[in-house]
Amino acid sequence: MPTKKLLSISEFAKIAQTTRRTLIFYDQKDIFKLAKIAENGYRYYSYGQLYQIGFILGLRDLGLSVEEIKDYLSDDSSDALNKKLSPLRQKIEQRIQNLQQILTILRQKESHNTQLRNTDFYVAKKCFLPKREFWCSDFKADCSEEEIARAYSDSIKKLVQA
Structure with a gap:
């Protein structure tokens, strides 16, 4: 019987805002391992794993491949990892800046009650x-x-x- 500190795969997927299939896929690709498999085959995860899966899902959202994510997670050298993370941070900052520009335009359109249809942004x-x-x-x-x-x-x- 699992301890109360572990979550079933369905519970964990719901909290992490992903699917059971995604968790199984990442386990098969050796990117994200579960905390425990019970004798009945049920998969369990800890609350502490939410940060790691959030990071992995965020990297996927940025368009990184499974192999690229695996590369980020497997680097033991902090200097090498920092060199890899710098361009990633710049990519994220650029994306945030682009989204802020879109948000500014949408706020202007909203405040002026302008139709978004047929608008060349x-x-x-x-x-x-x-x-x-x-x-x-x-x-x-x-x-x-x-x-x-x-x-x-x-x-x-x-x-x-x-």
């Missing part, structure tokens, strides 16, 4: 506005769409950071 277009104060760049008036897009992106980054 990432298309730079030239437009001519009546003379007034508005966002502008350091570029000349006949700059390319690529230059406009780059300037717009830079201004959004500044808004998000403010």
